Amino acid sequence: xxxxxxxxxxxxxxxxxxxxxxxxxxxxxxxxxxxxxxxxxxxxxxxxxxxxxxxxxxxxxxxxxxxxxxxxxxxxxxxxxxxxxxxxxxxxxxxxxxxxxxxxxxxxxxxxxxxxxxxxxxxxxxxxxxxxxxxxxxxxxxxxxxxxxxxxxxxxxxxxxxxxxxxxxxxxxxxxxxxxxxxxxxxxxxxxxxxxxxxxxxxxxxxxxxxxxxxxxxxxxxxxxxxxxxx
Numbered sequence: 001x002x003x004x005x006x007x008x009x010x011x012x013x014x015x016x017x018x019x020x021x022x023x024x025x026x027x028x029x030x031x032x033x034x035x036x037x038x039x040x041x042x043x044x045x046x047x048x049x050x051x052x053x054x055x056x057x058x059x060x061x062x063x064x065x066x067x068x069x070x071x072x073x074x075x076x077x078x079x080x081x082x083x084x085x086x087x088x089x090x091x092x093x094x095x096x097x098x099x100x101x102x103x104x105x106x107x108x109x110x111x112x113x114x115x116x117x118x119x120x121x122x123x124x125x126x127x128x129x130x131x132x133x134x135x136x137x138x139x140x141x142x143x144x145x146x147x148x149x150x151x152x153x154x155x156x157x158x159x160x161x162x163x164x165x166x167x168x169x170x171x172x173x174x175x176x177x178x179x180x181x182x183x184x185x186x187x188x189x190x191x192x193x194x195x196x197x198x199x200x201x202x203x204x205x206x207x208x209x210x211x212x213x214x215x216x217x218x219x220x221x222x223x224x225x226x227x228x229x230x231x
Contacts, residue, residue, distance in 0.1 A: 008066035011210040022061025030060020033222030041191040065126040067163035069134040088227035093207040101193040107178030
C-alpha cells in the first residue's frame with residue numbers, strides 16, 4: 001500500500017455529542033468512513049458549507065497527535081496497531097477542558113479555553129513513539145511543506161519528525177472549516193459558535209486514540225483501529 005498514509009488522531013467516540021457535531025459540520029463521519037447528514041448553519045448557504053468544509057473533511061473531525069505519514073517499508077500495519085494498543089495501555093486519559101470555536105489562521109476550529117500541558121505532553125509522546133513507523137519525507141513532500149512559510153524552529157522539527165507543528169510548536173485543535181477568506185471568517189465563526197453553544201460547557205476528555213488511514217492522496221481518512229487510554 002505505497003500510496004496509503006496513516007496518522008494517530010483523537011477522534012471522539014461513536015455516539016458522542018462532540019463527534020456527531022463535527023461529522024454534521026463536515027458532512028463526513030471519519031469514525032465510520034461514511035457520509036453524514038450535514039448541519040444547517042445560519043447565514044451559510046449549503047453550497048458554501050460543502051465547499052468550505054471539503055478540506056477538513058478529507059481528514060475527518062479530529063485532533064492530530066501524530067501527523068499523516070507513509071508507513072516505513074520494514075514495518076507492517078499489524079505492528080502499528082499493536083503499538084497503538086501498547087501506547088494506550090500505558091497512558092491515562094487526559095482532559096482538554098472546555099473548548100471554544102475560534103479562528104486559527106484561515107481556518108475555524110475548536111480550541112481549548114486554556115492551557116492543557118497534559119495533552120501537550122501526551123501528543124509529544126505520540127510523536128516520538130510512532131516515529132519509528134514513519135517513512136522519511138520525500139524531497140517533494142519536504143518542499144511542499146516549506147512553501148508554508150515555516151520559521152527556523154518549524155523547519156528543524158519538519159526535518160526531525162516529518163511535521164513542523166510538534167513538541168513546542170504543537171497546539172491542540174479540531175478543525176471545522178476552511179480555508180476561509182477574511183471576509184467570510186467572522187460569519188463562519190459566529191455560525192459555528194452558535195451551533196456549538198449547547199456543548200461549550202462540556203469538558204473534552206482524550207480517552208482514546210485512533211489509527212486512521214487514507215488509501216490514496218485524493219481519498220479521505222477513516223478510523224481503522226481504536227484503543228482506549230487506560231494507563
